[in-house]
Amino acid sequence: MIDAKYVHTNLIADDWRALSDFYQQLFGCVPVPPERDFWGEQLEAGTGIPGAHLRGVHLRLPGYGAAGPTLEIFSYDTRPERGTTAVDRPGLGHIAFSVADVADARKAVLQRGGRAIGEIVTLEVATGAKVTWCYVTDPEDNIIELQAWTA
Numbered sequence: 001m002i003d004a005k006y007v008h009t010n011l012i013a014d015d016w017r018a019l020s021d022f023y024q025q026l027f028g029c030v031p032v033p034p035e036r037d038f039w040g041e042q043l044e045a046g047t048g049i050p051g052a053h054l055r056g057v058h059l060r061l062p063g064y065g066a067a068g069p070t071l072e073i074f075s076y077d078t079r080p081e082r083g084t085t086a087v088d089r090p091g092l093g094h095i096a097f098s099v100a101d102v103a104d105a106r107k108a109v110l111q112r113g114g115r116a117i118g119e120i121v122t123l124e125v126a127t128g129a130k131v132t133w134c135y136v137t138d139p140e141d142n143i144i145e146l147q148a149w150t151a
Contacts, residue, residue: 008058008070009095013140016056016075023071026108027097029059032070041132053077063098071095085141087117094135094143102132106147113139 013019023029026148039053056074060066087093101106110116117135124130133147 005024006069006133006143009092010072011140011142012079013056013073013075015112015140016073019140020057020059020073021046022114023059023073026105026112028062029071031046032058032060036074039102043045047076049076078136082141085137086145087143096145096147099146102134102146102148106134106136109136109138109144109146115141117143 011019020031023121024031031122035057037055042058043052045121052075054070054074058070058072061069061071083089088150099107108115114136120132120134122130122132130150131147133145136144136146138144
């Protein structure tokens with residue numbers, strides 16, 4: 001096993017500033033300077049994309065303090081067309097936030113340009129604890145799970 005520590009999750013955005021604002025305003029994510037602006041031979045070599053140029057920011061995720069993981073939101077100057085968003089699509093599925101009230105959080109996401117996927121539901125795990133959750137998307141159609149646990 002390698003010695004590892006979780007660092008960040010990356011979202012590629014059409015508009016990294018607008019998407020960053022969404023996560024800051026709704027979930028309390030905090031920018032971690034400096035903003036990124038990368039181009040040149042090393043970025044091309046690392047990404048395998050000729051002429052690659054990206055800009056963006058890291059946002060500190062809520063609940064973990066100054067050394068916690070980040071959400072990295074980047075925009076490339078060029079990118080392929082996005083496939084269909086689906087909760088069962090192979091690959092990275094969603095990011096999740098613990099919230100006090102799932103219905104209120106869902107409403108806030110929808111008011112800020114997100115959309116609903118499915119309904120709010122409650123599942124019980126083998127220990128008897130219950131999780132109320134739903135899927136929504138951010139304004140760029142990335143899936144977010146909103147969840148609240150009760151004993």
